[in-house]
Amino acid sequence: MDSGERIEEWTLLFWTSLAVIVPVIITLWCSTQRSKRKTHMKDFFRKSKHGWHYTDLFNKPTYCCVCSQHILQGAFCDCCGLCADEPCLRRADRSLPCKEIMAPARPDGAPEHRWVRGNVPLASYCAVCKQQCGTQPKLCDFRCVWCQTTVHDDCMASLADAEHCDLGEFRSLIIPPHYLYHVNKLRRRHPDEYSKLASSCGSGWTPVLVLANTRSGNNMGEALLGEFRTLLNPVQVFDLSELTPPKALQLCTLLPPGSVRVLVCGGDGTVGWVLDAIDTMKLKGQDQFIPRVTILPLGTGNDLSNTLGWGSGYAGEIPVEQVLRNVLDAEVVKMDRWKVQVASKGLYFRKPKVLSMNNYFSVGPDALMALNFHTHREKTPSFFSSRIINKAVYFLYGTKDCLVQECKDLDKRIELELDGERVALPSLEGIIVCNIGYWGGGCRLWEGMGDEPCPPTRLDDGLLEVVGVFGSFHCAQIQVKLANPVRLGQAHTVRLVLKSSRMPMQVDGEPWAQGPCTITITHKTQVLMLYHSAEQTDDDDDDESSASETESPTPNDSPRPPGPASARA
Ligand SMILES: [Zn+2]
Ligand SMILES: [Zn+2]
Ligand SMILES: [Zn+2]
Ligand SMILES: [Zn+2]
Structure with a gap:
């Protein structure tokens, strides 16, 4: 090997390493600059009166409120809607006020419009000429931050009642x-x-x-x-x-x-x-x-x-x-809330655990499902950020437990008292105590398939509905309306005594494993909720069930008293 080849080899090595190192250094430098800028900006955002947020790409054509240039990235205020690129941000912050949360009214008591120029919402129409606003590719047209009225630059002069702002469609919800x-x-x-x-x-x-x-x-x-x-x-x-x-x-x-x-x-x-x-x-x-x-x-x-x-x-x-x-x-309805007391056996000197319950309490397979789901979610949280994956995973755990029967012979290990009366239990694996009509993500538990008459339920009747399930497979069948739960009764007070072994339990989807104990569920308070009468979605709605829905428009647990038309029982 002569010296010429040697030198060639060294040059090659030099250029190769340069080709690798230079981009790495540039990338590192850029990212440190970026994070420096970000922390700097965060500091600035925190002190500002505006609610600034930074975006790398605006999702619609946007113009800077200071220099009027078209901008792709920059900051926007989610209160008043101002947008600005980075060089103009400080000027925008200093010279343009935000939506004032507290301010005196004019002497006659009426509030005034607060106009912000440019970047009006897509598909907004001028209050004067009724033509679309914000169609020109520049910073143009006005929007009032209170009543959301939009007006063309040229139409502003002819706006009737230009002084007075009535706060718009949502005036009865806005705190002026x-x-x-x-x-x-x-x-x-x-x-x-x-x-x-x-x-x-x-x-x-x-x-x-x-x-x-x-x-x-x-x-x-x-x-x-x-x-x-x-x-x-x-x-x-x-x-x-x-x-x-x-x-x-x-x-x-x-x-x-x-x-x-x-x-x-x-x-x-x-x-x-x-x-x-x-x-x-x-x-x-x-x-x-x-x-x-x-x-x-x-x-x-x-x-x-x-x-x-x-x-x-x-x-x-x-x-x-x-x-x-x-x-x-929406209309106002009352809803019961319940107190769940869990007194562990043998721990007489310790205070019983007290929980609030709005939805349901359960012991058995559906609590086990929730418990498995809960422990797996703790282990790999990022995996569980999607709704669809969550549903799929929940389903998988459910079916897995069809094979592992961990809750067998519950009826031999538990005693159930409804309003002080002992209830004879059939061979069961789980007991569910419901306050509301839906259970398990969109299933009407008490009514089941809806083919048998059952006592009506209400949100404010001070009664709990208690049902039993034969196992996780039965749970799954109930969810797809292929089976009815075992209706054990309704009560003002429910007492459960778990005599031996550990069982999965849950209150409102918060699961835990519980040893021998006494559980007492009593009425706590009533709260005022708002009821929306249009939309109730059964996850597994099929033709048959929607037919039965039309037959009785008022669901049995409807907060309104069931009228004669809805008397299913
Ligand atoms: Zn600018
Ligand atoms: Zn603002
Ligand atoms: Zn206005
Ligand atoms: Zn106009």
């Missing part, structure tokens, strides 16, 4: 900035004063508080928060990952008693969390401020939400505006 301003100015904070102030907000004013759990259901909560902040006053929209329900609900104590509605965006678990916070309000003597609760279900299989007519899971099928319209139309 002047209301909070006057409450803040009150020398004596008293509910009567609030009611007097409320008269300036129009008749039938029922302000809504939105409490969203950004951790439920594929992180939809984040986007929903933004949409509600755009449509309502940002002060009435809460992110439950930043503020707990008891703190968020304190806003109720500044609003007229008996008028407030709370929209919970989250799963049944989140609803339970909010209802617990409402119970705490009662303990604090704030009974008069207690709000009515309505649900926008996130995730899947939300039986409580389904029972109240809000569907079992929302994935953006209807626009947020329609959600608010449904809240406006």
